[in-house]
Structures are given as structure tokens and as C-alpha cells.
Amino acid sequence: MVNTTYQVQGMTCxxxxxxxxAEVGAIPGVQDVQVDLAAGRVTVSSDQPLDPAAVRAAVDEAGYDLVDA
Structure with missing residues (x-):
């Protein structure tokens, strides 16, 4: 299992x-998504490393911005 944490801007509720x-959870291979609203962090558990472009596209589709590390 691979756990990766991303910083996301714009989440307020x-x-x-x-x-x-929902959007990140739909990426193939994703097993679990945990969102820390207060910190603006999204932790994704997957069965293999995810393509950062796929995560960025999913966050964008949801209407938010993935912060570059």
C-alpha cells in the first residue's frame, strides 16, 4: 500500500x-481517500504510486487546486 499526501487549496466545507x-477516489488503484479540511491535506492510499497528473486532474475536476510540492 502506498500513502501519499497532497496539499489542496480552496476547500472550505x-x-x-x-x-x-469522489474525484480522487475514482482514480484507478485508489483504495482510500482521507481529507483533512482544516489543514487542506488529502491523503490517498493506493495499491501503486499514482500518476501526479491524474491526481491533479481529479482535484481540478472537483473544482480545487493541487499545490505543487
Whole structure:
């Protein structure tokens, strides 16, 4: 299992958490998505390392911005 944490800007409420969780959770290989709204962090558990472009696209589709590390 691979756990990766991403910083996401623009999340402010429970709907934000649901939207990001749904979009990122739809990426093939993702097993779990945990969103820390207060910290703006999304931790993704997957069965293999994820393509950063796929994560960025999913966060963008949800309406938020992935912060470059």
C-alpha cells in the first residue's frame, strides 16, 4: 500500500471534502481517500504510486487546486 499526501487549496466545507474524495477516489488503484479540511491535506492510499497528473486532474475536476510540492 502506498500513502501519499497532497496539499489542496480552496476547500472550505463538507461539500468540498465530498467532491475531492469522489474525484480522487475514482482514480484507478485508489483504495482510500482521507481529507483533512482544516489543514487542506488529502491523503490517498493506493495499491501503486499514482500518476501526479491524474491526481491533479481529479482535484481540478472537483473544482480545487493541487499545490505543487
Amino acid at each position: 463538507g461539500h468540498c471534502v465530498s467532491a475531492v474524495s
